[in-house]
Amino acid sequence: MKLNSWGMYPKVDSMTHELSDDTKLKEYLESCDECISYGNGRSYGDSALSANIVHTKPHDFFLDFDDAKGLLHVQSGVLLSEILESYVPRGWFLMVTPGTKLITVGGSIASDVHGKNHHTEGCFSSCVLEFNMMLEDGSVKNVKSGTELFKATCGGMGLTGIILDAKIQLKKIHSQYIKQTTIKTKNLRETFRAFDKYKDEPYSVAWIDCLAKGDDIGKCLLMVGDFDTKGDLDYKPKSKLNIPFNFPSFALNNLSVKAFNWLYYAKAPNGESKQRVGIDSFFYPLDSIKNWNRIYGKGGFTQYQFILPLEVSYDGLQEILGLISASGKGSFLAVLKLYGKKNDNYLSFPIEGYSLALDFKIEKGLFELLDQLDEVVVRLGGRIYLTKDVRVSKDTFESGYEDIEKFRAYRKKQKMDTKFHSLQSKRVQI
Amino acid sequence: MSYVLIVGAKSDIAKEVARTYAKNGYNLYLAARNVTSLEDLAIDIRTRSGVEVHLKELDITEYEIHQDFYDSLEERPLGVVTVSGYMAEQKEAQVEWAKSLNTINVNYTGTVSFLNIVANDFEKERRGFIVGVSSVAGDRGRKANYIYGSAKAGFSAYLGGLRNRLYESGVQVLTVKPGFVNTAMTKELDLPEKLIAQPLEVAEDIFKAQQNGGNVLYTKWIWRYIMFIISHIPEFIFKKMSI
Numbered sequence: 001m002k003l004n005s006w007g008m009y010p011k012v013d014s015m016t017h018e019l020s021d022d023t024k025l026k027e028y029l030e031s032c033d034e035c036i037s038y039g040n041g042r043s044y045g046d047s048a049l050s051a052n053i054v055h056t057k058p059h060d061f062f063l064d065f066d067d068a069k070g071l072l073h074v075q076s077g078v079l080l081s082e083i084l085e086s087y088v089p090r091g092w093f094l095m096v097t098p099g100t101k102l103i104t105v106g107g108s109i110a111s112d113v114h115g116k117n118h119h120t121e122g123c124f125s126s127c128v129l130e131f132n133m134m135l136e137d138g139s140v141k142n143v144k145s146g147t148e149l150f151k152a153t154c155g156g157m158g159l160t161g162i163i164l165d166a167k168i169q170l171k172k173i174h175s176q177y178i179k180q181t182t183i184k185t186k187n188l189r190e191t192f193r194a195f196d197k198y199k200d201e202p203y204s205v206a207w208i209d210c211l212a213k214g215d216d217i218g219k220c221l222l223m224v225g226d227f228d229t230k231g232d233l234d235y236k237p238k239s240k241l242n243i244p245f246n247f248p249s250f251a252l253n254n255l256s257v258k259a260f261n262w263l264y265y266a267k268a269p270n271g272e273s274k275q276r277v278g279i280d281s282f283f284y285p286l287d288s289i290k291n292w293n294r295i296y297g298k299g300g301f302t303q304y305q306f307i308l309p310l311e312v313s314y315d316g317l318q319e320i321l322g323l324i325s326a327s328g329k330g331s332f333l334a335v336l337k338l339y340g341k342k343n344d345n346y347l348s349f350p351i352e353g354y355s356l357a358l359d360f361k362i363e364k365g366l367f368e369l370l371d372q373l374d375e376v377v378v379r380l381g382g383r384i385y386l387t388k389d390v391r392v393s394k395d396t397f398e399s400g401y402e403d404i405e406k407f408r409a410y411r412k413k414q415k416m417d418t419k420f421h422s423l424q425s426k427r428v429q430i
Numbered sequence: 431m432s433y434v435l436i437v438g439a440k441s442d443i444a445k446e447v448a449r450t451y452a453k454n455g456y457n458l459y460l461a462a463r464n465v466t467s468l469e470d471l472a473i474d475i476r477t478r479s480g481v482e483v484h485l486k487e488l489d490i491t492e493y494e495i496h497q498d499f500y501d502s503l504e505e506r507p508l509g510v511v512t513v514s515g516y517m518a519e520q521k522e523a524q525v526e527w528a529k530s531l532n533t534i535n536v537n538y539t540g541t542v543s544f545l546n547i548v549a550n551d552f553e554k555e556r557r558g559f560i561v562g563v564s565s566v567a568g569d570r571g572r573k574a575n576y577i578y579g580s581a582k583a584g585f586s587a588y589l590g591g592l593r594n595r596l597y598e599s600g601v602q603v604l605t606v607k608p609g610f611v612n613t614a615m616t617k618e619l620d621l622p623e624k625l626i627a628q629p630l631e632v633a634e635d636i637f638k639a640q641q642n643g644g645n646v647l648y649t650k651w652i653w654r655y656i657m658f659i660i661s662h663i664p665e666f667i668f669k670k671m672s673i
Contacts, residue, residue, distance in 0.1 A: 061470055062477035085453065086478045 003053065006293050007044040007390060009300025009362045012423065015052045019059040019077065025162065026138035028054070029419065036422040037158045039104030040079060043111060044303045045390025046423035047157050054162055056106045062086070063165060070170040071129070076106030076163040081237065081287075083170075088235035088279065092170040093227070095127035099205075099335070101284050106163040111387040112155035112348040116203040116283070119340035123348050125154035131166035136419045140164065152410050155348035157386055159411065159420045159430060175231030178203070178282040180275045181224050184268050188218020188321070192314055195338040195354075198224040203282075206336040209265055210324050210358060217321045220336060221268050225282065238280050242290040246298040296361045304370055305349075305357035305385040307339060312380040313354035319376050324358065327369050331358035346407040347430075349385040357388065367391055386424060397428040404430070431481070435459040435507040437490060437544060438514030439468055442613035443563065446633035447511055452479040454637065459503060461488035490514045490540035491532070500547050509559040509640070510548045512541050516578075523577045530577050537581035542588055549592055552601045559602040561640055562589045566607045566648065569657040572673060593645060604639055605646045608632050609653035625650065 003014035017028045017035070029035075035052035059077035066072075070092050072083065080094060081101040087093070098113040107113075109131060112123045121127075130144045133153065141161070143149045153160045181198070185191045191206060198204055201224040208220040286292050293301065308316040317336075324331070335357045342351040349355075360366050374396045377384065383400025384392045398404050408430065411417040424430075434451045436444050439460035448458055452475045460468050465485040472483040488499055490512075516536035518529040545560060552558035567575055568582030586605055593603035610616055610626045627635075627650045635649040648654035660673070 061474040063473065065477050082478070090480075 003038070003049060004041070004300070005044060005046065005048055006042050007300050007302050007362075008293055008296070008298065009302065009390060010046060010049070010423070012046075012049050012051070014050065017052070017054050019054050019056045019162070022134065022140060022164070025054065025134055029134070029136065029138055029162075032419070034419060034421050036420055036425075037106065037110070037162050039077065039107035039110075040102055042100055042103045042107065044301075044388045046427070047111075047386055047389070047425075048107075049423045050421060056104060056162070059164070070172060071167060072170055073165065073167045074105055075165045076104060076109075076131075078105050079103065080105070080108065084235065084279070085237060087170060088173070088176060089233050091173055091233055093173045093279075095169055095171045096121050096124045097283055098124075099284065100287055102287055105166050105168065109154055109163055109166060110156060110158045112343075112345055113387070114339070114350050116205045116337070118350055119199060119204070119338060120202050122340065122343055123154070123345070123350060125150070125343065125345055125348070127169045127171075128154065129167045129169060132164045133161040134164060135161045135414075136416055148410060149414075151345045152347075152407055155345045156407070157347065157422065157425065157430070159422075159425055160414075160416050161420065173227045173233070175228040176233050176235045176279055177228040177231040177276050178225045178279070179228050180277050180282060182268055182273050182275065183222040183224070184220075184265070184270055184272075185222060186219050187215060188314065188318060191218050191220045191222065191336065192354075194222045198222070199338065202226045204337065207264065208321075208334045208336045208356070210321060210331045210334045211328075212321075213325050217318065217325065219265070221265060223282075225277075228276065235279060238288050241288060243292055243294040246294045248297060296359070300362045301359050302362060302366075302370075302390045303357055303359050303388040304373065305355060305388045306373070306377045306382050307349065307351055307355035307385070308353050308377065308380050308382040309351060310353040312382075316376060316380045316382065317354060317356060320356065320373055323369070323372060323376070329360055329363075329366060329369060331360060334358040346403040346410070347386070347401060349383065349387070351383065353382070355385075357385075386428075389424065392428060394428045431455050431457055432508035433457045433459055433482075433503075433505055434509045434511060435461060435486075435503070437461045437488065437510065437512040437541075438563075439465070439471075441513050441515065442629040443608070443611060443632050444511075444513040445471060446629040447513060447636055448483075449475060449478065450630075450633045450637045451511075452481045452483070455479075455481065456508075457482035457484075459484050459486050459507060461486040461499075463487070463489050490544060491535045493540065493543040496544045496547055500544075500551070506551065506555070508557070509561065510545070511561040511563070511636070512545065513563045514541055515563065515565070517575065518578070520573075520575045520577060533577050534581045537578065538584045538588075541585060545588075545592065549596060549601070553596055553599045556599045557601065559604065559640055560589075560592065560596075561604045561606060561636060563606045563608065563636075564589065566609050566653050566657050569607070570661050570668075574673075602640070602643055604636070604644050606632075606636055606639075607646065607648050607653065607657075609648070609650055609656070625652070625656075 002011045004011040032052050036050040037056050038048040038053040039056050057077040059075045061075045064073040097115045108124045112125050114123045132142050134140050183194045204224040206220040206222040212219050337355050339350045378399045434456045436448050439462040465487045475483050518533050523529040564586045565582040567579035568586045571579050589605040610621045612626050612628050632649050639647040
């Protein structure tokens with residue numbers, strides 16, 4: 001079967017093992033030379049692709065919920081959206097959620113995902129108390145927060161074993177509404193000032209216009225907010241708009257992206273404005289369009305996400321935004337965010353500084369542009385997010401992750417490095 | 431809140447049907463053979479939705495116990511969904527009578543025996559709904575699976591008649607005809623990807639159609655048109671075809 005991830009590039013022939021029970025998984029691991037776990041296919045590139053995959057999504061039972069503590073025990077294939085459906089009406093929300101709810105709990109751990117509240121709550125691993133995983137030899141290990149295996153597995157891209165189930169902490173909410181402030185800025189300087197001004201707000205993210213030129217570079221809509229204390233919890237996920245087929249490749253040209261960015265930017269009032277919005281539109285705006293990845297055409301797309309250390313973020317972003325703008329290559333969505341302190345996990349992406357994420361249609365000349373951007377990122381001591389990546393070189397990847405040797409050494413010592421491989425892990429030789 | 435009884439609760443479709451009804455606030459009876467294997471699902475559903483879930487041992491081919499089974503339910507269900515299905519490999523079923531018979535009994539005879547009892551009760555009470563999961567395979571016999579298909583054809587005809595009979599009593603009967611569904615039953619088959627529904631999609635379609643008072647549901651919807659075409663191919667051509 002042809003398999004791909006969210007970026008629809010690459011598409012590879014792959015055999016699937018559906019994860020059901022431990023005994024069958026153990027037998028499978030004994031019989032298979034090489035595999036990687038695959039959840040809901042929402043990582044963008046090739047981090048969950050391999051000739052053989054363990055499909056974890058069917059492993060989707062809720063196991064227990066402690067109402068007093070907000071502690072949820074679920075199998076690894078449960079989607080974040082399923083947790084929200086069940087627990088928002090009872091007044092609980094995910095402590096950490098990325099910009100899509102259509103990912104599995106196992107995938108959230110393996111990518112150590114983060115969201116709009118990284119600067120206050122950190123990565124997904126900070127709400128994980130413990131999990132069970134199957135190692136290469138078929139043994140099941142209980143992994144507690146703080147242990148070395150925990151640090152290697154959170155952000156470890158599935159390369160330490162197959163996560164079976166996890167206990168995660170939910171947070172109490174009193175309303176399904178978020179009090180949001182939108183700040184429209186005119187350039188990067190104003191954008192940085194706005195991030196700084198609102199750094200105490202629990203949630204923040206900016207949509208940035210990547211095609212702006214000259215003095216306009218870095219103009220954005222910064223959205224900050226927090227849960228309202230009043231309102232109801234009557235949360236019902238919205239019905240979805242669907243993109244039923246791949247758009248022809250000319251649909252997303254420079255002009256249409258410009259028009260989209262302009263519409264989005266233009267509809268916001270100048271300066272600051274206040275809104276009260278629901279969970280889905282605040283946290284998961286793109287989830288309401290099913291199969292939105294199809295707008296990039298059947299050739300697929302990639303998301304380039306990097307982060308720069310705080311002290312060089314401003315100059316670095318000026319430079320990179322300048323390069324992107326000059327290239328004229330469109331990005332439907334560009335997201336800028338100020339991150340908080342890094343955690344102890346070996347391969348978690350976030351460090352303190354600004355991160356930018358941009359989508360690019362796969363086309364001729366793109367990888368050359370991204371190589372150019374890589375040079376700036378490497379020079380400034382930044383790093384690339386593996387979960388989004390499909391093309392980064394070993395050298396670029398390594399230069400950003402100072403704990404990579406610890407990770408490699410640990411995998412080797414624990415004999416975890418023969419079975420679990422993805423196309424990505426082979427490329428960057430993790 | 432009212433109970434929904436799901437018969438044949440071990441299937442992949444039943445699992446999602448159960449979750450969907452629970453999500454919408456219904457308590458559940460899950461009936462199947464060796465029902466203890468559903469304990470994890472019961473915990474899952476209670477944890478997700480906070481509803482009551484009771485497991486009930488039931489063999490759909492043991493006709494003589496059906497009445498006692500139904501009478502023993504603590505509370506009469508508001509609705510019954512039968513998902514029982516068995517598809518033997520056609521090539522085996524046509525040479526092994528036991529496999530043919532089991533196909534007929536699970537898909538038709540047993541389900542009819544059980545739904546007769548339910549229908550009599552609902553008709554008397556003048557309320558309730560019956561959802562029977564049949565199959566597009568019942569719309570026309572094909573050499574690839576006509577034993578299974580003929581049992582489902584019988585079941586579809588039964589449900590049609592039942593709907594006609596119970597209309598006056600205000601009891602809804604919904605015939606569900608899934609096409610290809612990504613389940614254990616179809617895992618070994620090489621099927622066109624675009625036509626395959628996920629069990630969750632089927633369950634959501636069933637719930638929506640039942641709540642909206644539907645009669646015959648094809649899921650995915652495109653199967654209504656595919657089967658319309660297949661049903662209208664003249665026999666002198668059809669008999670030469672391999673589809």
